[in-house]
Every structure is written in C-alpha cells, then in structure tokens.
Amino acid sequence: MTKTPNPLSVLAADPQGRSLGLALPPGTVIDGPGRRFARRSPLVWVSDEPVGPGALAVHRGPAGAAGLQAVLFQGRRGLESWWTRGELRPREMSAPDDHHVEPVLRAYWAGVVPDPEEGAEGAELIAPFGREWPGLAEPGVPDGDPEEQAVARADELIREGVLPSPRLALIPAARGADAPTAMGWRGPLNHENDTARVSTVLRSWEDRYGARVLALGFDELHLSVAAPPATRAAALPVAAEHFAFCPDNVWQGSGSVHAYADEAVVGARTWGFWWD
Structure with a gap:
C-alpha cells in the first residue's frame, strides 16, 4: 500500500505552501517533541507570530483541501509556546x-x-x-453552515480576549475532531492520557451538534457549536x-x-x- 505523503513535508521547502494552494505567514514545522522539522514525520505547522480575526476564514478552506486542519493555538503565561516543549506525543495515542x-x-x-x-x-x-x-x-x-459558523466564532473568541494572542496551526488530519490525536496533544492528561478517546467524543459532537475544533491550549480546548x-x-x-x-x-x-x-x-x- 502506498503511504499518503504528509502535506506538512512540503512546507519544509515551500514555507508559504503555495504548491498546496496556501498563502501562509512565516511559520515553523514541528516534527516531534520540541524539535523543528528534521525527519519525515512532521506533526504541525505553527505561525511564528500571533494572528488576528479572519485568519481561520482565510486559511481553513485551502488547508482542508490540502489535507490539513487549520486551528488556533493559544499559549498562556509560562507556556507561551507549549507546542515546542516536548508535549506532543502521537506515538502514545491509539486511533x-x-x-x-x-x-x-x-x-x-x-x-x-x-x-x-x-x-x-x-x-x-x-x-x-x-x-x-x-x-x-x-x-x-444546525441553523447554518457549521464551517461558516466556526470561523465566525473563532473571530469572536479573539475579539473577546478569550484567545488574546493565537497562532495559526495546521495539522495533518482528515477531520477536525482527529487533529488533537494526530498531533499528539495531551491537554486532558490528568483525566485521559489517550487523546484518541477524546477525538471519538469530538467526532460525535461534530455529527450531533455541528461542533468544530477552533483552538487548543496547553490544557484547553475550544469548539464552535x-x-x-x-x-x-x-x-x-x-x-x-x-x-x-x-x-x-x-x-x-x-x-x-x-x-x-x-x-x-x-x-x-x-x-x-x-x-x-
């Protein structure tokens, strides 16, 4: 069986992702616990600077067409760049x-x-x-298109200060609910150490309530509904x-x-x- 190439691998040579139909701001590809892209298993691309309202609206559709899920990452004091601190452990997850x-x-x-x-x-x-x-x-x-509502809700969270300095992140996954597992996010570690089970619930909420993953923090998760x-x-x-x-x-x-x-x-x- 031919393995599907990870679209993030393209960004190592094409930082703006133009060959993927993207027009990304400067960013960094992370391949494993705290390391910049050096092997062939990149986990996530993260913008180098915070983004503002409209970022998901611009990038979510093109990213999805390229096999990537666009979400926001939010740091907090003392954990401003938690995604570079060895917190991503996809090998510890089931499916x-x-x-x-x-x-x-x-x-x-x-x-x-x-x-x-x-x-x-x-x-x-x-x-x-x-x-x-x-x-x-x-x-x-749903009383509207869940994807359209998702980008609108993301902008609200930014404007209201819930996400005061979000980074744009791209994760290789077939659907948003699977993105936390695909990148090896461990936010619920004190409650659940296998994020695949979290994604299973998120899949169900996607189907039952039009929920969409908007943002991830060190131990936080935000959804639109x-x-x-x-x-x-x-x-x-x-x-x-x-x-x-x-x-x-x-x-x-x-x-x-x-x-x-x-x-x-x-x-x-x-x-x-x-x-x-």
Missing part, C-alpha cells in the same frame, strides 16, 4: 477508529460521579441524573456529557451539572474545556 463514543463517555461518567457516601451533596452535583450513565443526548439541528441545545431540558443531557468529558468545568466551575447546563450549554455557540 479514534478504535473506540465508540457511548462506552467512552460511560466510562468517563463512572469515573467522575460522586460516591454514594457523599450523600445529598454528591447527588445534588449530578442531579437530575444518578450514578448510572444517562446515555447520549439527542442531536441538534452550530446546533446548540435551545432549552434546559435539551441541555441537561449535553451537560452530563460535558461533565464526563471534562469534570473540571463543573467541579471548579459551575458547581453542578444543572447550573452548568444553564450557564454554558443552553444556546451556547462555543464550548470551552480545561483540565486542571
């Missing part, structure tokens, strides 16, 4: 095709729900659900999935699944996750 969303989320739920000994306080945290996994939430109906739940009743099962996927959003955020549904899911056009 998203190895997993199914229902058992992945069921296992996450079982690992984060309170013990019965916690009594009323623990029950209140996950109400109206119990310790048994409640099942997948019903899909939504084209079909957000419009009511509390529809949002609660989605909030349960979020709690299973990223419990810190509730434990160190809203304080309960019910409050989280009201604050972060009903009508929300972006979903943000962070793992402590």
Whole structure:
C-alpha cells in the first residue's frame, strides 16, 4: 500500500505552501517533541507570530483541501509556546477508529460521579441524573453552515480576549475532531492520557451538534457549536456529557451539572474545556 505523503513535508521547502494552494505567514514545522522539522514525520505547522480575526476564514478552506486542519493555538503565561516543549506525543495515542463514543463517555461518567457516601451533596452535583450513565443526548439541528459558523466564532473568541494572542496551526488530519490525536496533544492528561478517546467524543459532537475544533491550549480546548441545545431540558443531557468529558468545568466551575447546563450549554455557540 502506498503511504499518503504528509502535506506538512512540503512546507519544509515551500514555507508559504503555495504548491498546496496556501498563502501562509512565516511559520515553523514541528516534527516531534520540541524539535523543528528534521525527519519525515512532521506533526504541525505553527505561525511564528500571533494572528488576528479572519485568519481561520482565510486559511481553513485551502488547508482542508490540502489535507490539513487549520486551528488556533493559544499559549498562556509560562507556556507561551507549549507546542515546542516536548508535549506532543502521537506515538502514545491509539486511533479514534478504535473506540465508540457511548462506552467512552460511560466510562468517563463512572469515573467522575460522586460516591454514594457523599450523600445529598454528591447527588445534588449530578442531579437530575444518578450514578448510572444517562446515555447520549439527542442531536441538534444546525441553523447554518457549521464551517461558516466556526470561523465566525473563532473571530469572536479573539475579539473577546478569550484567545488574546493565537497562532495559526495546521495539522495533518482528515477531520477536525482527529487533529488533537494526530498531533499528539495531551491537554486532558490528568483525566485521559489517550487523546484518541477524546477525538471519538469530538467526532460525535461534530455529527450531533455541528461542533468544530477552533483552538487548543496547553490544557484547553475550544469548539464552535452550530446546533446548540435551545432549552434546559435539551441541555441537561449535553451537560452530563460535558461533565464526563471534562469534570473540571463543573467541579471548579459551575458547581453542578444543572447550573452548568444553564450557564454554558443552553444556546451556547462555543464550548470551552480545561483540565486542571
């Protein structure tokens, strides 16, 4: 079987990617833990300087046609260029095709729900659900093109200061949900050390809610949502999935699944996750 060439390899000799139909700003190709491109397995291309609103709108379509997923990388104080610090470990990941969303989320739920000994306080945290996994939430109906909404939401996150100095990043992957696994991102390490399982959930949200990966930080993930739940009743099962996927959003955020549904899911056009 002929192996499909990694399109990032082209950028070593063609930095602006013109042969791929791109017109990139100056950037660097990273091939492994913290190293610049030196072998034949580049993981990600990252712009050398921050980009502003409109960057994804310009580059996302051409990048997709070249077999690359365009997203934003955001650093934070002390971790301004986390993608160069040996944090990318694709060889430690399985493949998203190895997993199914229902058992992945069921296992996450079982690992984060309170013990019965916690009594009323623990029950209140996950109400109206119990310790048994409640099942997948019903899909939504996008009210517009998910890709168009994705670039609009990305611009909003930049303007609102959620992403104050993002870099443009290109990752070789067939779909956005697979990009974190393809590059070996380890943001949820304290909750999940196999990012392929994270991508499995992201694939399902792509399909059910028109979600798209917008940005990655050291331990943060931002998605656009084209079909957000419009009511509390529809949002609660989605909030349960979020709690299973990223419990810190509730434990160190809203304080309960019910409050989280009201604050972060009903009508929300972006979903943000962070793992402590």
